Amino acid sequence: MQDSPGVRACLLGNLAIARGALEAGVQFFSCYPGTPSSEIGDTFARIAKDADVVFEYSINEKVAVEIAFAACLTGARAMCGMKHLGLNYANDPLSSMPYVGVEGGMVIVSAGDPSAITSPNEQDQRHFCRFLFYPIFDPATPQDGLEMTRYAFGFSEETRLPVIIRPTTRVCHSSGMVELGPLPSQKNEIWFTKNPPRYVPIPVNARRMRKELTQRFHKAEELLEGSGFFPRSGNGKYGIIASGVGYAYATQVIEDLGVQANVTLQQIGAYPIPDGILSGFLQAVDSVLVVEELTPFVEDWTSLAAFRHGRQIPVLGKHTGHFPLEYEYSPDLVEDAVRDYLELGKRQKVSVTVPELPPRPPVLCPGCPHRASFYMMGRVFGINTVYCNDIGCYTLGYGEPLRACDVLLCMGSSISQAAGIARLTGRRTVAYIGDSTFFHSGLPALLDAVQADDQVTVVVLDNYITAMTGFQPSLTTGTRPAPAEQPQPQTTDDDHGRFSIEQAVRGLGVREVYSVDPFDEQPTLDALKKARGGAGVNVVVCHSPCVVNERRRGKGKKGLPYTIDQDLCNGCSLCIRMLGCPGILVTDGKYSIDGDYCDGCGLCAGVCGHDAIRQTVSESV
Amino acid sequence: MNSTSGQRNGPGRRILIVGTGGQGVLTAARLLCDCLVERGHHVVSGQLHGMAQRGGAVQSSVIVDYGISPVIPSGRADCVLGFEPVETVRALPFVSSRTVVYMNTAPVVPFIIGQQSVLQGKEAKYPDVGTLAEAVRAVTPHIFTFDATQRAAEAGSARALNMVMLGCLFGAEILPCTAGAFWGTAVARMPPAMSETNGKAFLHGVELGKALQLAEGRP
Numbered sequence: 001m002q003d004s005p006g007v008r009a010c011l012l013g014n015l016a017i018a019r020g021a022l023e024a025g026v027q028f029f030s031c032y033p034g035t036p037s038s039e040i041g042d043t044f045a046r047i048a049k050d051a052d053v054v055f056e057y058s059i060n061e062k063v064a065v066e067i068a069f070a071a072c073l074t075g076a077r078a079m080c081g082m083k084h085l086g087l088n089y090a091n092d093p094l095s096s097m098p099y100v101g102v103e104g105g106m107v108i109v110s111a112g113d114p115s116a117i118t119s120p121n122e123q124d125q126r127h128f129c130r131f132l133f134y135p136i137f138d139p140a141t142p143q144d145g146l147e148m149t150r151y152a153f154g155f156s157e158e159t160r161l162p163v164i165i166r167p168t169t170r171v172c173h174s175s176g177m178v179e180l181g182p183l184p185s186q187k188n189e190i191w192f193t194k195n196p197p198r199y200v201p202i203p204v205n206a207r208r209m210r211k212e213l214t215q216r217f218h219k220a221e222e223l224l225e226g227s228g229f230f231p232r233s234g235n236g237k238y239g240i241i242a243s244g245v246g247y248a249y250a251t252q253v254i255e256d257l258g259v260q261a262n263v264t265l266q267q268i269g270a271y272p273i274p275d276g277i278l279s280g281f282l283q284a285v286d287s288v289l290v291v292e293e294l295t296p297f298v299e300d301w302t303s304l305a306a307f308r309h310g311r312q313i314p315v316l317g318k319h320t321g322h323f324p325l326e327y328e329y330s331p332d333l334v335e336d337a338v339r340d341y342l343e344l345g346k347r348q349k350v351s352v353t354v355p356e357l358p359p360r361p362p363v364l365c366p367g368c369p370h371r372a373s374f375y376m377m378g379r380v381f382g383i384n385t386v387y388c389n390d391i392g393c394y395t396l397g398y399g400e401p402l403r404a405c406d407v408l409l410c411m412g413s414s415i416s417q418a419a420g421i422a423r424l425t426g427r428r429t430v431a432y433i434g435d436s437t438f439f440h441s442g443l444p445a446l447l448d449a450v451q452a453d454d455q456v457t458v459v460v461l462d463n464y465i466t467a468m469t470g471f472q473p474s475l476t477t478g479t480r481p482a483p484a485e486q487p488q489p490q491t492t493d494d495d496h497g498r499f500s501i502e503q504a505v506r507g508l509g510v511r512e513v514y515s516v517d518p519f520d521e522q523p524t525l526d527a528l529k530k531a532r533g534g535a536g537v538n539v540v541v542c543h544s545p546c547v548v549n550e551r552r553r554g555k556g557k558k559g560l561p562y563t564i565d566q567d568l569c570n571g572c573s574l575c576i577r578m579l580g581c582p583g584i585l586v587t588d589g590k591y592s593i594d595g596d597y598c599d600g601c602g603l604c605a606g607v608c609g610h611d612a613i614r615q616t617v618s619e620s621v
Numbered sequence: 622m623n624s625t626s627g628q629r630n631g632p633g634r635r636i637l638i639v640g641t642g643g644q645g646v647l648t649a650a651r652l653l654c655d656c657l658v659e660r661g662h663h664v665v666s667g668q669l670h671g672m673a674q675r676g677g678a679v680q681s682s683v684i685v686d687y688g689i690s691p692v693i694p695s696g697r698a699d700c701v702l703g704f705e706p707v708e709t710v711r712a713l714p715f716v717s718s719r720t721v722v723y724m725n726t727a728p729v730v731p732f733i734i735g736q737q738s739v740l741q742g743k744e745a746k747y748p749d750v751g752t753l754a755e756a757v758r759a760v761t762p763h764i765f766t767f768d769a770t771q772r773a774a775e776a777g778s779a780r781a782l783n784m785v786m787l788g789c790l791f792g793a794e795i796l797p798c799t800a801g802a803f804w805g806t807a808v809a810r811m812p813p814a815m816s817e818t819n820g821k822a823f824l825h826g827v828e829l830g831k832a833l834q835l836a837e838g839r840p
Contacts, residue, residue, distance in 0.1 A: 251688060252688060332694055350695075356748075358707060
């Protein structure tokens, strides 16, 4: 990223947010990856050195927030990135940070996922504003994302409040025009002065801080009123208030319908909504339509303001059925509501009949080691065992044919859920968890199972990377260059700089620990059988690298592709019923392998009972 | 109060590029954005994809001189570049009678079709490509179908599919930017080893775009 003020560029929303932080002179960045926030951290991972930013992919969001907050106490401008769910994990430190207050500016960017496109739920982080006294910025476009982030650091220092930027998927993953500003020539000085009454929220201090917090939050509201993030346009009697990407849709719909003269459009770019902004707006219009995704947050705020100011005009939105309470909005949804509001008649819908189309569901890649682990586990533990799964690519073990996911809740929940079910049913259960998720929040759950001596087999699926969110390193990625040959299961913490899961779990009191390569059939089956017959908690670590990441690293495929001998294949379908590998094709009852897609792992050859699946031989042999 | 039509007469354009992961949809959208921004246009681009995994459905909008919303409303795409037949039809909600649709007739058959027939015992087939084209034609007369993957292969690599499709867009002069100007932007951003193949594929596409427009008698 270069110092090119005034240049206009088309930037991904997440990159625009990273740029805003750079222009504000950010000095520290920590994050835990999570869609749709990941590109912000990945950008800093690339540029941290050149931009003189101290960077880390943290173990989890709680640690990321705590370490960033500590950084800001030294005077540094600190930033912290995560998805909406990460904010929940970090809720404990988040709740006291506004009390203590910041020294250098602190900005948490927490990306929201309306419609739960890549998450187990949708969540409205704007409630952290009233819940824990966080000023929150709500960008509608990448330009907003850049400007709000740049502004937020100084604003944080002035109010001593940590702040949250809350972009949603449509802002994070859309590209839009932004105007770049200058990069700062100076950054904050770093120091730490001891001052326990200022930094230690023991009750006697916390009660004092609480009073100050009210004043600082009030100041935040005052500053926001002049921040420029509440633009109002038009002077029609039909009021429309919009926030987030809903504002982008509303501007487009108003222009498309040609109703600019009838409408006053008010963007809400931050919370707390300054009372002056709302009261002025309410005086200017006869009614209000609120356009916002997720909960009726602005809508309720507006209704209350109208009530307080004795300006009781209709406030329409989710409560009145103009918008749904669930899912993300679309331009169509906004157009329908605006048409209804302005009595323009219904949108002309072209009746398009889309024929039934085959879906393209996400699936474990050909050669994925998780498939091998699930397959081996299925052979030993059978279909009646309860499989508790976790957050990562391996969640794709859900459903047919792998059936590796009976329950799921959140990051790290597999081990505690397996423990709970085992304790109550008296039967051994299985927890599947990836390397990054294991360190994120699996460790405390494992300790809990160990202290209760639960009948749980924890299978750590170690593919040396955080694959699903875009290949961020995990503790087992290692710092040294990988050896030329295929990585072997490691048993010490000195294997290519990789952190040893085995040593970690032994240290937590697990006595029965197995290390396997899930593609290595017999040793894997032997270890799993021992684990099945074991007592208490045991851990099986399945080591094998993510095949997509191996290709990204230029290491190529696992082997030459396999083919199916049509004379030997009798169409028994066992390969598909056991593995569901997308590299195996069935066309008119004939089985074949997509040689271009096949990673050469050979798992299917081991499944085939007719010896019909064989590896191709290179021409040079 | 009267509302005007949503379609404006100005030069603004909404392009939708659809296909499957691995076909170069996102790269095509990125190149379009870069090229138009270099020429001073206001561009917004939205991506819709699951895990951007090979074989997954991918949609990318490129909205030129047309406001700040990254999402194309129903029926308001000016042009759909369909890299794959099923994905082209999946984009039908964005198509109106005025939309120009370029549809590659070479399917990327979802593995799930064959596997579902095994796992669920129900016979499933990839839809007939002619029937898919008819479904589009029922909405817009401006549909052009051709085997773009074959054209790319003739140019040197099936991976140059996105260049053939982009060539069509510029041959048909749908955007406020010439084919030559686009190529200048694109060639600077691709590995030199690919420029010859990509160049041939792009020219194939440009000629195809021109010829198809002429055949239909559009200006």
